[in-house]
Every structure is written in C-alpha cells, then in structure tokens.
Amino acid sequence: MLDTLSFAQKQRLAYIDFCLLFKGAIYRQDLIKRFEVGLSASSKDFSLYKTLAPKNLHYHTVEKRYVQTEQFQPVFEHDAQRTLVKLANDISDGFDGIGDVDYPVESPSNLNVPNIFIVARLVQAILLNKAVSVIYTSLSSGSGARELVPHSIVDNGLRWHVRAFDRKSQSFRDFVLTRVSKVTLKEAGEEHEQADADEAWQRLIPLQLVPHPKNVKHATAIEMDYGMENSQLLIKVRAAMAGYLLRRWNVDCTERGVLEGAEYQLWLQNRFTLNKVDNLAIAPGYLN
Structure with a gap:
C-alpha cells in the first residue's frame, strides 16, 4: 500500500510513525501544524496509518491524542545515526524513513550505532x-x-x-x-x-584556545580553521562536556604546551579553568 501513496502523504505517515516511536504520542494538531494540512486531511492520514498498523496506536479520548501501544512496531525504518543528529538539532520529521535527498556530504563514520x-x-x-x-x-x-x-x-x-x-x-x-x-x-x-x-551540566566554563606554540609553524592557518580573533578562540562549554571537547579537538592541556605531534594544533591557554571539572582523564596532557 505504501508504494501507491504520494511522497507527501508518506512524509506525513512517517512523521506520525516518528512521533509515536520517540515521543510515545501525537496530537492531530501536531500533524496539522507541521504540514499545514486541514483537519479532514489529517484525519485521513491517521485513519490510513491505523489501517497500515492497527496495533501501533490508540486514541486517548481524555487527552485527545494518539498514544503508542505496547505492541508498537514502526512502519518505517528510522536510521539511528541520522535520527540522533536530527534529534540533536530539533528536526523531528521522520523523513529518513522514506528516503531523504542524497546530499553530497559525508562525515566520518562513528564506531558504534545505538539501537x-x-x-x-x-x-x-x-x-x-x-x-x-x-x-x-x-x-x-x-x-x-x-x-x-x-x-x-x-x-x-x-x-x-x-x-x-x-x-x-x-x-x-x-x-x-x-x-x-x-x-x-x-x-x-x-x-x-x-x-x-x-x-556539572549547568555550569559553563570558558576555554581559551590558541595555536599550539611548538607544533604549528604557520599559526594563521589554525586561526582561519577555527575562526579565531586576536589569535585566540574563546568558547564556553558545559563542565560535563569539557573533557570530550578537548579530546575531540586534540587540545594540548599541559601547563606549557609541551605535547609533541602534528595532531596537537591547539593549546589550552587558561588551563586553570579546568579546576573542579570531572572526566578530564581523556583531556590530552591534563594531570591534576
């Protein structure tokens, strides 16, 4: 039956599927606002979805919304990596379930794919x-x-x-x-x-990142890479996330910037800001 539907209708059905899977429920108004369709059209979409997967949802008359059942099984395939990226950027469309545009952009593959x-x-x-x-x-x-x-x-x-x-x-x-x-x-x-x-999640700490004093021959290139101003990049990060960021960017966290290697292109100039921050065992060169 899905093969006979228009792309637009499959998008709406995928959105219903997405909301039931990740939110556990969906209001009819959610569909109307997201796709700017009328009440009649939205009712037809929910009826069609129920025809496709009658055990996936039931209508809660008091809350006036469709709720996921214990027997729920998604109608569309939702790719874990793409879905996580969309959730992180507040893009709750479910479109990956019916095939997005194949954009000519690649990213390094993550080692793990969550269920x-x-x-x-x-x-x-x-x-x-x-x-x-x-x-x-x-x-x-x-x-x-x-x-x-x-x-x-x-x-x-x-x-x-x-x-x-x-x-x-x-x-x-x-x-x-x-x-x-x-x-x-x-x-x-x-x-x-x-x-x-x-x-640690609520506290923001400032990081002062500069081109590495020993490993970088042409500092201007690094300044351009990171959009630095006055030869430095000032950012604020959650204390709970600081170690991850410093490791991801290979930031030298030693007191005097002594780590050797081409991978260390940045140095944390205000190292003292890491006081009372956990998970720093992964921060390059940081020792309490």
Missing part, C-alpha cells in the same frame, strides 16, 4: 520526565540493572551517551547508549534527579 528502540525509549523518558530501569554493561562491573533519570542525549564526538542521574551511585553520570540493552519506563524523577540539579 533505535533504546534511543526512542530514553527520549520518551526525558520528554515525560520519567525514571527508567535499564540493563547496563560497564567496563568495570559488567552487566547489571540500574535505575536512571535521564535528561539529555549527547554526541561526544566518538559515540552517543545519555546524561542521567544514577540512583546506584547517587550522582550524575554519562552512560554509553550502545551498552544499554533494555529500558523500562518507571515513575517520575525526583527534583534532585533533574537536569537543574546537575551542577
């Missing part, structure tokens, strides 16, 4: 402010059950992780998405488990 259903359930938990029970496999303790209260999904440059309050350690931590094998929604999170209470 799309794991991502979807965590996104739902974040949007609904819910805690989750997960099975997580760590390098130190292996597989085990944990209760988390997630608040953000983050690309650290190499892989995707979820930032969450960990009820086991009673602290905010990062959990790699590919190491999560099961997610079950639970009750709402407590106030001290929310993003507002995540001090």
Whole structure:
C-alpha cells in the first residue's frame, strides 16, 4: 500500500510513525501544524496509518491524542545515526524513513550505532520526565540493572551517551547508549534527579584556545580553521562536556604546551579553568 501513496502523504505517515516511536504520542494538531494540512486531511492520514498498523496506536479520548501501544512496531525504518543528529538539532520529521535527498556530504563514520528502540525509549523518558530501569554493561562491573533519570542525549564526538542521574551511585553520570540493552519506563524523577540539579551540566566554563606554540609553524592557518580573533578562540562549554571537547579537538592541556605531534594544533591557554571539572582523564596532557 505504501508504494501507491504520494511522497507527501508518506512524509506525513512517517512523521506520525516518528512521533509515536520517540515521543510515545501525537496530537492531530501536531500533524496539522507541521504540514499545514486541514483537519479532514489529517484525519485521513491517521485513519490510513491505523489501517497500515492497527496495533501501533490508540486514541486517548481524555487527552485527545494518539498514544503508542505496547505492541508498537514502526512502519518505517528510522536510521539511528541520522535520527540522533536530527534529534540533536530539533528536526523531528521522520523523513529518513522514506528516503531523504542524497546530499553530497559525508562525515566520518562513528564506531558504534545505538539501537533505535533504546534511543526512542530514553527520549520518551526525558520528554515525560520519567525514571527508567535499564540493563547496563560497564567496563568495570559488567552487566547489571540500574535505575536512571535521564535528561539529555549527547554526541561526544566518538559515540552517543545519555546524561542521567544514577540512583546506584547517587550522582550524575554519562552512560554509553550502545551498552544499554533494555529500558523500562518507571515513575517520575525526583527534583534532585533533574537536569537543574546537575551542577556539572549547568555550569559553563570558558576555554581559551590558541595555536599550539611548538607544533604549528604557520599559526594563521589554525586561526582561519577555527575562526579565531586576536589569535585566540574563546568558547564556553558545559563542565560535563569539557573533557570530550578537548579530546575531540586534540587540545594540548599541559601547563606549557609541551605535547609533541602534528595532531596537537591547539593549546589550552587558561588551563586553570579546568579546576573542579570531572572526566578530564581523556583531556590530552591534563594531570591534576
């Protein structure tokens, strides 16, 4: 039946599918606003979607919205990497399910690809402010059950992780998405488990990046690469993300810029700003 539909209608159906998968629900008004269609046309789209997947949704008469069922199985294929990028940039269209334009742009392949259903359930938990029970496999303790209260999904440059309050350690931590094998929604999170209470997430620290004093022969090239002004780049980053950024850009974090190698083109000039910042073991050359 999908092959007989117009591209525009498949887009709308893919959007319904996307919202049910990642948000757990969709209002008819969501479809109307997103595609500027009338009430009658939107009703036909929901009826058609229900014909295609009758066990995927039911209408909640009190909340006046369509809700995902426990038997939900996506009608369209949603690519994990592309979907995560779209979610990160607030592009909730679901169009990858029916084939986007093949743009002539490439990016380095990530080493891992998260399970799309794991991502979807965590996104739902974040949007609904819910805690989750997960099975997580760590390098130190292996597989085990944990209760988390997630608040953000983050690309650290190499892989995707979820930032969450960990009820086991009673602290905010990062959990790699590919190491999560099961997610079950639970009750709402407590106030001290929310993003507002995540001090390292809320605190912004300034980074003063300059061309490396020893490894760069022509500093102007680096200044142009990073759009520097007055031979430096001043940026603010969440304390929880500082280590990832410094590692991703291979920023020399030694006191005097002594790391050797062509990969170290930047030096952190205000190293003192990293005081009281966690996850700096991955920051090149940084030692407490």
